[in-house]
Amino acid sequence: MKRYDTVVVGGGIIGVSLAFELRRRGQSVLVLDRQQPGREASWAAAGTISPAPDHESLGIAALGCESYRLYPEFAAAIEKASGESAGFHPNGAMELFFDPDNESERDRRVEEIQNHDVAAEAISLAEAKVREPAIGSATRATLWIRDEAYLDPRMITHVAIAAALKTGVEMRGNSDVLSVLVERNQCSGVLVADAERNRAGRLEIRTGEKIAAHNAVIAAGWRSGEIGGVESHAPTIPVRGQMVALGKVSGAPRTILRSSLGYMAPREDGRTVVGSTLESGAAEKHTTAAGVQKILNAALTMAPGLASAPILETWAGVRPDSPDHLPIIGPTNVEGLFIATGHYRNGMLLAPVTAKYLAEWITTGKPSAWFEPFSPLRFAAASDAFTAGEGPKKGHF
Numbered sequence: 001m002k003r004y005d006t007v008v009v010g011g012g013i014i015g016v017s018l019a020f021e022l023r024r025r026g027q028s029v030l031v032l033d034r035q036q037p038g039r040e041a042s043w044a045a046a047g048t049i050s051p052a053p054d055h056e057s058l059g060i061a062a063l064g065c066e067s068y069r070l071y072p073e074f075a076a077a078i079e080k081a082s083g084e085s086a087g088f089h090p091n092g093a094m095e096l097f098f099d100p101d102n103e104s105e106r107d108r109r110v111e112e113i114q115n116h117d118v119a120a121e122a123i124s125l126a127e128a129k130v131r132e133p134a135i136g137s138a139t140r141a142t143l144w145i146r147d148e149a150y151l152d153p154r155m156i157t158h159v160a161i162a163a164a165l166k167t168g169v170e171m172r173g174n175s176d177v178l179s180v181l182v183e184r185n186q187c188s189g190v191l192v193a194d195a196e197r198n199r200a201g202r203l204e205i206r207t208g209e210k211i212a213a214h215n216a217v218i219a220a221g222w223r224s225g226e227i228g229g230v231e232s233h234a235p236t237i238p239v240r241g242q243m244v245a246l247g248k249v250s251g252a253p254r255t256i257l258r259s260s261l262g263y264m265a266p267r268e269d270g271r272t273v274v275g276s277t278l279e280s281g282a283a284e285k286h287t288t289a290a291g292v293q294k295i296l297n298a299a300l301t302m303a304p305g306l307a308s309a310p311i312l313e314t315w316a317g318v319r320p321d322s323p324d325h326l327p328i329i330g331p332t333n334v335e336g337l338f339i340a341t342g343h344y345r346n347g348m349l350l351a352p353v354t355a356k357y358l359a360e361w362i363t364t365g366k367p368s369a370w371f372e373p374f375s376p377l378r379f380a381a382a383s384d385a386f387t388a389g390e391g392p393k394k395g396h397f
Contacts, residue, residue: 049349050122177191190216274298277294327346
């Protein structure tokens with residue numbers, strides 16, 4: 001039986017970026033995915049690469065800033081390996097405020113962003129309309145975030161997959177990982193089934209294939225917690241996000257626009273991608289009338305010129321959340337078993353930092369201080385305490 005150094009479960013941007021880094025460090029790597037790699041949350045993302053914190057990302061602000069710093073190096077590496085462009089555009093973003101008294105809120109927001117060493121400044125409405133003529137008359141205050149970029153998630157995920165394959169990473173789709181294999185508290189691989197047979201209810205456990213590996217990394221998005229042996233380390237929660245793509249029109253924005261209502265990002269082909277909803281617990285990948293209406297209302301408030309744009313596509317993806325809304329990254333209490341999930345709305349942003357430092361940890365055994373707040377052990381400890389009758393500890397669940 002062939003034995004890999006590391007098997008990565010999950011072929012999204014996190015999994016394939018990590019596999020690429022591990023292979024560059026000399027490891028033999030196999031990536032397993034339930035369907036075609038890159039077709040889940042990574043395929044559905046908006047593509048705004050923003051280290052600027054908001055109320056949902058304060059806990060990962062430092063990690064996001066480090067990942068943004070690493071992005072040009074990461075994009076260059078996968079471009080060189082694949083021979084294709086990753087399409088990373090660090091062109092900044094504009095944040096809009098609509099209430100008459102929002103200048104004070106804008107100033108508070110600028111201070112919050114700057115406190116995390118992200119370049120941002122308050123700008124006048126006149127200057128904002130010069131920089132971005134698409135903004136609407138409902139806008140009352142604006143700020144400019146210099147440290148922000150946009151990309152096409154489908155494109156960069158494709159390039160990352162191509163880079164991994166060309167460097168020697170093996171990939172298999174239609175592979176449903178049922179459980180991790182553990183011998184004397186050491187990970188020895190994973191048990192895999194045919195995903196189509198599993199979905200059809202024709203699976204027999206005894207027919208599962210054992211894949212041997214020294215290490216296993218669970219990067220299976222919101223489904224990570226469904227894998228046997230991982231439940232207490234990765235209690236992931238599905239959060240559906242609906243999206244709309246609008247066709248090219250003269251009134252479309254040329255930069256990222258964001259507000260409390262939503263956000264939009266340009267694409268190289270002239271489309272504008274607008275989002276998104278946050279529907280915790282929803283795992284069905286379909287759009288709804290209410291969701292699309294909410295997105296379009298936000299889009300037309302921010303950039304009224306989009307009113308004549310054709311709707312080219314609507315879709316939904318499912319993000320991986322965690323009970324404390326923070327990523328789950330690092331080793332477990334089973335030797336050789338690592339987790340890389342729970343990135344929620346920040347999978348595209350956090351791919352470079354997750355890949356670089358987790359690959360370093362796996363190959364050298366050197367712990368990374370970047371991941372201390374995101375250890376999978378925080379959930380295992382809470383689960384053990386609950387089982388012992390102590391109830392959930394403060395800060396967990």
